[in-house]
Amino acid sequence: MVDHSSPLRPLGEGVPEDAARLAAALRELFSSLGLSVRRYASRTHRNAGAVSRYLNGTRVPPWDFVTELFIEVAKQKKAPLKQEAMELIKESHRNALRVSNKRLHEVQTLQDQLEEADARVQQAAIREQVLMEGLQLREQRIAELETRHVELSARRDKEIREREGTVAELALARETDSDELARLKSEVDQLRAELQRAKESSAVAEERCRTLEERLAAAEEQARAGHEAMESDKLEEAQRSADEAKALAEELRQQIADLKAAAEPAPPRPRNADEYLQSLEERAREKAQQLAGRPPELNVRDLIRFSVKGHNTQRYELAVALAKWSAPETVRGICQGLWDKGFSTVAQELAGHTAVEMSLADLRVLLPLLLEDGENGRQGRQLTDGALYHFAYFRSSSEVITFVRMLSEAGWTPWVNQIDTNCAQDRTADRLAELLRDLDPEAAYALIEMIVRLRRSRDIPGLLLQMEALELDAYLERLLSRLSEQRPDEYEGFLEAMELAKE
Structure with missing residues (x-):
């Protein structure tokens, strides 16, 4: 209920313009409260006479009275005053104070400057905190990215090492095939030259056969004419020469046939990169199966030798071949041999490869076998733990x-x-x-x-x-x-x- 028991008094006479403007603005705010001067003074613990003088313009109120009025009006309206209205009242208050009391105006001005400086300090502190938090988040992100970069680099290096063997084999196969192609071309050229010489020899032999056959026909004709025995001897000699010439011609024909067969074009090369890679994969598989089929003690020796010499590519190729093509019992024996000779790391590496390459059925057989090995089970636990880690990571x-x-x-x-x-x-x-x-x-x-x-x-x-x-x-x-x-x-x-x- 609005209290009208003590209405506002009219503005005092002779009030300066700035003070009158301030009093009018304060009276408007005060009227929105619906309270009497006395009741407002009681609520805010102020003197009713002083409040009345503040509102009729006869005295410039202290700034805390104005801010207190702002708060009460905001509570009444349940919404803060507009910033523009508050700034206008503040400007009127400073102008009225400057006219009525210069000393208080200077004090108020200093207080305003202090408040402004303090607000800037608080804003700077808040901004510093925000920037600090942002910096910490970004430093944390940088650390995470650097860690991830190291991990990715390690994975990349590992994959490069793993593929070095395949790349080296492809390069070697390409070089070998190029050498083989050049050799075959050279052999084909030689065979063609020999074939040409054989054809020339065959023509000479054919000509000799024809000549001898003519001589034989002439001799036979003379024999039928009743020539002397000496002529008969010549007939036999001509017959022998003809037989020899025929044998020589047959031999030359056989040589020509052999040369033609040798000069046949080489088996067709792969028509495209896929067929070429497939042929390389087949050769690699055959090579891996051959490595896995060797005696276990030989594979143990080579794994140790490659490890000592730092031949990581050869060690990787052999380990993958054993993991993929050896029986579980064989892998278990090789791991045991490596461990007994002090190369436990190589044994764990082989166990890891089996977890990635071996069939699931064989791996199910291998794990219990590995677990049985070693004193107090330490060797078996390390081998199976490594195998299960690689299985979960790569499969x-x-x-x-x-x-x-x-x-x-x-x-x-x-x-x-x-x-x-x-x-x-x-x-x-x-x-x-x-x-x-x-x-x-x-x-x-x-x-x-x-x-x-x-x-x-x-x-x-x-x-x-x-x-x-x-x-x-x-x-x-x-x-x-x-x-x-x-x-x-x-x-x-x-x-x-x-x-x-x-x-």
């Missing part, structure tokens, strides 16, 4: 799902848990997203829980991007929800890094 999602099912059916639950852990913690983001896509929902949600607990912070944004790219919306929502609950301090950073990666 396709379908192979992981199939092998986990095989292990579960065999009752090997610890290995199933280890594969799940390795996938959640270390599998690359793209392969982990594919695995989530191919799993049934129950298994996928269980894997997400492990990801939330085990995945490194720097790997989370990349996984979120891969899941988004594969449109795994339900799983992505579940992962974000669990991250916000269990890792709230990092959650905003995950989202910001994800958005930065999209730019």
